Amino acid sequence: MTYESETWSFTASRMRMLKVAQRAMERAMLGVSLRGRLKNEDIRSRTKVTDKAQRISMLKWQWAGYIARRTDNRWGRKVIEWQPRTGRRSVRRPPTRWSDDLVRHARSQWMQVAPDCALWQSLGETFVQ
Template sequence: MGLTRRLRVTQRAMGRAMLGLSLRDQIRNEEIRRRTRVTDTAQRVVKLKWQWAGNITLERENVRRWGLKVLEWRPRTGKRSVGRPPTRWTDDIRRVAGSR
């Protein structure tokens, strides 16, 4: 979630810079997005991720394709990293769609 939030903040800052606005002008983000005609980057990333996941599920009959191997790949580097493991693409998809 932190990365998504940073992406949205950066996009808002760039939109304000394109319009020559500052935070003191107190113009809503929806208004800035309407004026710049730029779509929300975080929503676009999620949409593309789901399109890719749908494309991978259609490749079930051809198991040798690299897409499924990438989804199920677990690197073995020898040592585990400290802290929480990084979120994988499949974790996000399972969180929304379920395990099947």
């Protein structure tokens, strides 16, 4: 379920779909139907499964730090720093980019903050929440 999730750009609808899928899998593990009217917290406490949305957020944060600390000029950093030829994005609401939630959380200097591992980890803990 989390394969290659570090490279996904997350929207609210995509996160909601992941949470719904995880809850459905947990219900299937316990053999409980929706008619049972058990709360999600009760099901989570029975299955002892970690929240996949938080796990995916943590994986993405770790991957972003790894890419930002790289110095070997490989494609990952070049893709992140790429700008469109026109310098502008499309009119209306543009699609969510991979780095948009990182910028929203750690400001636009997230690539300069990443080499400081202690600061990066403390920011990561709040990013996952």
